[in-house]
Amino acid sequence: MTDDRYHRSEHFINGEFRPAHSNARIELVDPATEEVFGSTAFGDAADVDDAVRAAKAALPAWSALEPKERGDYLRKLADAMEKRIDVIAETVSKENGTPISLSKAMQGMPPANYRYFAGLADAFVPEEHRETMAGDAFIQRMPVGVVGAIVPWNGPQPLIAWKIGPALAAGCTVVVKPAAETSLDAFYFAEAAQEAGFPPGVVNMITGGRETGAKLVEHPDVAKIAFTGSTRAGRQIAEQCGKDFKHVTLELGGKSAGILLDDVVLEDFKPFVMSALTPNTGQTCRALTRILAPRERYDEIVDFIADTMKSTPLGEPSNPSNFYGPLVNKSQYEKVMSYLDLGKSEGAEIVTGGGRPEGFDKGYYVAPTVFKNVTNDMRIAREEIFGPVIVVMPYDSIDEAIEIANDSEYGLGGGVFSPDEDRATDVARRIVSGTVSVNAASCPMDVPFGGIKNSGMGRELGPDALEPYTVTKTIFRTPVASA
Numbered sequence: 131m132t133d134d135r136y137h138r139s140e141h142f143i144n145g146e147f148r149p150a151h152s153n154a155r156i157e158l159v160d161p162a163t164e165e166v167f168g169s170t171a172f173g174d175a176a177d178v179d180d181a182v183r184a185a186k187a188a189l190p191a192w193s194a195l196e197p198k199e200r201g202d203y204l205r206k207l208a209d210a211m212e213k214r215i216d217v218i219a220e221t222v223s224k225e226n227g228t229p230i231s232l233s234k235a236m237q238g239m240p241p242a243n244y245r246y247f248a249g250l251a252d253a254f255v256p257e258e259h260r261e262t263m264a265g266d267a268f269i270q271r272m273p274v275g276v277v278g279a280i281v282p283w284n285g286p287q288p289l290i291a292w293k294i295g296p297a298l299a300a301g302c303t304v305v306v307k308p309a310a311e312t313s314l315d316a317f318y319f320a321e322a323a324q325e326a327g328f329p330p331g332v333v334n335m336i337t338g339g340r341e342t343g344a345k346l347v348e349h350p351d352v353a354k355i356a357f358t359g360s361t362r363a364g365r366q367i368a369e370q371c372g373k374d375f376k377h378v379t380l381e382l383g384g385k386s387a388g389i390l391l392d393d394v395v396l397e398d399f400k401p402f403v404m405s406a407l408t409p410n411t412g413q414t415c416r417a418l419t420r421i422l423a424p425r426e427r428y429d430e431i432v433d434f435i436a437d438t439m440k441s442t443p444l445g446e447p448s449n450p451s452n453f454y455g456p457l458v459n460k461s462q463y464e465k466v467m468s469y470l471d472l473g474k475s476e477g478a479e480i481v482t483g484g485g486r487p488e489g490f491d492k493g494y495y496v497a498p499t500v501f502k503n504v505t506n507d508m509r510i511a512r513e514e515i516f517g518p519v520i521v522v523m524p525y526d527s528i529d530e531a532i533e534i535a536n537d538s539e540y541g542l543g544g545g546v547f548s549p550d551e552d553r554a555t556d557v558a559r560r561i562v563s564g565t566v567s568v569n570a571a572s573c574p575m576d577v578p579f580g581g582i583k584n585s586g587m588g589r590e591l592g593p594d595a596l597e598p599y600t601v602t603k604t605i606f607r608t609p610v611a612s613a
């Protein structure tokens with residue numbers, strides 16, 4: 131039987147849900163059952179053009195509001211999102227297999243994020259007077275213009291919030307393009323935006339796939355792209371934005387190192403095996419998937435991580451006691467499985483996992499896997515796998531651990547674990563990456579987040595989050611000679 135909640139044919143444009151121009155559809159597949167359960171419209175160039183046109187028309191009035199008034203809209207959006215936490219959590223879980231307990235926790239983030247950005251709007255100073263070497267100057271901070279926000283499937287709502295929160299606070303208008311896999315939960319976001327009462331055109335949402343995203347990037351009236359996703363897509367987007375001199379921020383992939391110091395207490399480290407190494411069944415950009423262990427404790431640490439992962443509940447995402455679920459889709463499942471074969475052929479040894487978990491005939495499940503006897507030149511140690519797969523490498527000195535950690539094309543996360551937090555922080559200072567945690571898993575929203583090297587450029591969150599959504603204009607004047 132068709133469930134209408136799961137089938138949508140519109141986009142959210144100019145404050146209303148409008149039918150898509152074409153009949154092209156995205157089929158939504160439940161990764162736990164491999165069955166199609168819903169569908170959304172695959173947006174085309176005409177849909178994108180309508181949305182950008184609406185955003186462009188709304189820009190002058192929206193950017194002319196007092197920043198605090200924009201903050202008030204963001205607070206209303208936070209309230210409207212808060213009411214929808216449960217339904218969004220259930221929808222995301224069905225779309226991408228995020229276990230429901232984690233999905234609920236993740237949906238708590240956007241309301242808090244929108245309130246945080248509302249606070250930044252309240253404090254936003256759109257014009258500053260400076261006395262210069264030759265008279266007065268007025269530095270205006272103007273919104274960059276229409277922003278295209280393109281997000282992946284693994285944390286769709288927080289990642290939308292991280293982009294459009296600061297964009298709207300700064301006076302930009304937005305067109306959101308969720309990933310095809312999570313195009314259904316985006317409707318609850320659009321409904322929340324409608325309920326918050328944004329003026330028509332300030333917030334727009336187009337469902338679709340890669341081609342839809344590319345149309346948004348190419349659109350001449352889009353001034354900035356805020357993107358989270360793969361390094362491959364990020365490179366294509368950066369090239370296009372470079373050609374057009376568009377502003378762009380990119381949050382991309384990672385292969386982050388977690389260094390356990392020689393005094394680590396494994397019982398204290400245990401929660402981080404789940405929250406820092408394999409959150410969202412390993413499908414988290416910042417996951418610490420390359421573990422560095424002191425050689426004298428190597429076997430003990432390998433076994434501890436393997437035992438912890440093996441004994442952590444895996445199964446149906448709708449069961450709140452499960453921590454691991456299926457991977458998002460068939461291609462991700464096949465990709466992760468191919469890395470398991472690759473690791474064996476490279477000479478690494480599987481300690482636990484290594485294939486489908488027992489008792490699962492359906493669904494894109496991969497057993498949490500730990501590789502040992504890994505060297506940093508192996509592809510399983512260098513490439514982002516994006517699944518519940520951990521490689522553990524030994525080190526003989528802190529210098530060597532840091533050298534291995536930094537020998538990566540990526541630089542998004544990193545972690546150091548030790549009861550001596552000052553010693554761990556000194557090690558963290560030497561890791562070349564956008565963020566490094568010390569005895570912690572996730573990054574708080576009031577500090578900058580982002581990557582370097584192939585993990586991207588630009589920062590989200592933190593007190594300066596509005597900066598990438600503004601451009602400055604300088605008005606300077608010299609005293610009139612006759613005055």
Ligand code: NAD
Pocket residue numbers: 280281282283284285307308309310338339340341342343344345347358359360361362363364366367381382383384414415416514516542581585586
């Ligand atoms: P993806 O790059 O294939 O897709 C991400 C989004 O971009 C989707 O909405 C997609 O439709 C769109 N897209 C893809 N190619 C495009 C193009 N050429 N032009 C415009 N839009 C395009 O990534 P994915 O498979 O959806 O997500 C997984 C990847 O995202 C992983 O590599 C992961 O590390 C990364 N990620 C990074 C962060 C971070 O904050 N750094 C967070 C989450 C995920």
